[in-house]
Amino acid sequence: MGLTPRLEFRQSQSLTLTPQLMQSIRLLQLSHLELNAFVDAELLRNPLLEREDGGDGDAAPEPPEPPAELSAYEDTVDHAERIKSADTIASGYDTEVENVFPDQVAPGRAAEQGPWAERGGHDGGEAPDIDQFVAARPTLAEHLVGQIGLLLADPGDRLIARFLTDGLDEAGYLTVGLDAVAEQLGAPLASVERVLRLVQGCDPAGVFARDVRECLALQLREKDRLDPLMQKLLDHLELLAVHDMAGLARAVGADREDLVDMLAELRQLDPKPGRAFATGAIEAVVPDVFVRPANGGGWAIELNSEVLPRVLVDRTYYATVAGKTRDAAEKAFLTDCLATANWLAKSLDQRAQTILKVTAEIVQQQDGFLRHGVTHLRPMTLRMVADAIQMHESTVSRVTSNKYVSTPRGLFELKYFFTTALASATGEADHSAEAVRHRIRQLIEAEQPDAILSDDTLAAVLHKEQGIEVARRTVAKYREGMNIPSSVIRRRQKRATILAGS
Structure with a gap:
């Protein structure tokens, strides 16, 4: 059979993702901070876009009338003579000057106003922002640089110390190796070690340590309490971590009373000395959706309008400019700007409606959690929500990413409500994995x-109390996920607590 060329016609359907469609999908998973940054960039790039200020938005504000032109003589003499004094105007209204002009203070009351009078403050005005008078907290690096300038005189040593300071984390620990510092700076390793020993004497005690053992040792040395017994205790911190008090006492060679005193002294130390200083700005989580009890029962769902950007398309400006434009490139630019502006306004509206739709379905399925707490949290998957609102599962996943909802039970990420199901031995509804974790913690x-x-005992208790079919390894996985130690370590912790109390 020979091979010959031929023509064939086939008909098929496919979904083509245009750039704008891909951008609309990306908008769904952006947080409100990222979304506002994206909208701000579009406002700078697109002259047909403007923010909606929340007013009427229908009528454009009328431009203010230009002031009447005055001659030089009128501006300096006649106009000044026509203006009445504040006392004259106030006497015409039969009242005090400060009632008509709050910024004006009577001569007899100037001393009564206090220091705020010099700043134009008054009872009816806006109070000064107290944050303007609060000094900024120094960072750990700023606190150490001042000490390094007094501690080290050699410029080379100061350079090494500044490099070591840049290698500190927020807790005050040194995260760079001394070999790497010496190689990068071209300095002898002995010089780097010598500078490190010097800067380890800076305040706060324990800074520039390379591990928790060295951090505690520096603080004890500062207090002149680093004796041989305490050094042995620091050398066996792994026994203290697992609360093996008997093994720790044998390793240190101390009796029970001395060991209790040494442990009490260790508890007074700070394993993270750098956290007392200012770090990066902490941003509070702002909810995207509010869920509140409705008056007639049920729940009222409302988008947070303060974080939701709203834009308007200035079609009047487009019509004005397009009518005066003759260049083809300029017309193409205006057409592209108009299409982009229309797309952005439509995409923001669709994003808001999709968030409301997904949140409403989550609230409907998690009504028991909102009314009674985490023990009534139902197992729920993305597919369950997607099937209920007739959307794709990936769309629900994007909508619930980086979104937070404020409920009577607290502030939660929308992803929190999606948990796996654990079968019930009684034939009743399945149990949520988050509810099982909560019960294990209790x-x-x-x-x-x-x-x-x-x-094993926890699994048996869950089966007996609520009929939850859960294996021992599942209980261990949930326990480790909540950073709860094993039963052996918990038993040692309880005994150590009793020992310290006695």
């Missing part, structure tokens, strides 16, 4: 020192 917090619950 059981562990309520356990007695002489009755520590193992993972």
Whole structure:
């Protein structure tokens, strides 16, 4: 059979993602901070876009009338003579000057106003912002640089010390290796080690340490309490981490009373000395959606309008400019700007409606959680929400990313409500994994020192109380995810607490 060329016609359907469609999909997963930054960039680039200020928006504000032109003589003499004094105007209204002109203070009351009178302050005005009078907190690096200038005289040593300061983390620990510092600066390793020993004496004590053992040792040396027994205790911190008090006492060679005193002294130290200083700005989480109880029952869902950007398309400006434009490139630019502006306004509206739609379905399915708490959190997946609102599962995933909802139970990320299901042994509804974690935490917090619950016991209790079919390894996974130690370590912790109390 020979190979010959031929023509074939086939008909098929495919979805083509245009750049604007891809951008609309990307807008769904942006947080409100990222979205506002994107809108600000579009406002700078597109002259047909403007922010909606929340007013009527229908009638454009009338431009102010230009002031009447005055001659030089009228401006300096006649106009000044026609202006009445504040006392004359106030006497015409039969009142005090400060009632008509709040910024004016009577001569007899100037001393009564206090220091705020010099700044134009008054009872009816806006109070000064107290943040303007609060000094900024110094950072750890700023605090250390001042000490390094007094501690080290050699410029080379100061350069090494500044490089070491740049290698500190927020806790005050040195995160760069001395070999790397010496190689990068071209300095002898002995010089870097010598400078490190010097700057380790800076305030706060424990800074420039390379691990927690060295951090505690520096603080104890500062207090002149680093004796041989304390040094042995620091050398066996791993036994203290697992609360093996018997093994720790044997390793240190101290009796029970001395060991209790040494541990009490360790608790007074700060393992993170750098956290007392200012770090990066902390941004509070702002909810995107509010969920409140409705008057007639149910829940009222409302978007947070303060973080939701709103834009308007200035079609009047487009018509004015387009009518005077003759250049083809300029017309193409205006057409592109108009299409982009229309797309952005439509995409923002669709994004808001999609967030409301997804949140409403989440609230409907998690009504028990909103009314009774985490123990009534239902297992829910992205597919369940997507099928209910007839959207794709990936769309729901993008909508719930980086979005927060304020509820009567607190502030939660929308992703929080999506949990896996654990089967029920009684044939009832499945249990949410988050509700199971919450119950495990409650059981562990309520356990007695002489009755520590193992993972097998926790699984048996969950099966007996709520009919939850959960394996021991699943309980261990949930426990480790909540940073709760094993039953052996918890038993040692309880005994150590009793020992310290006695």
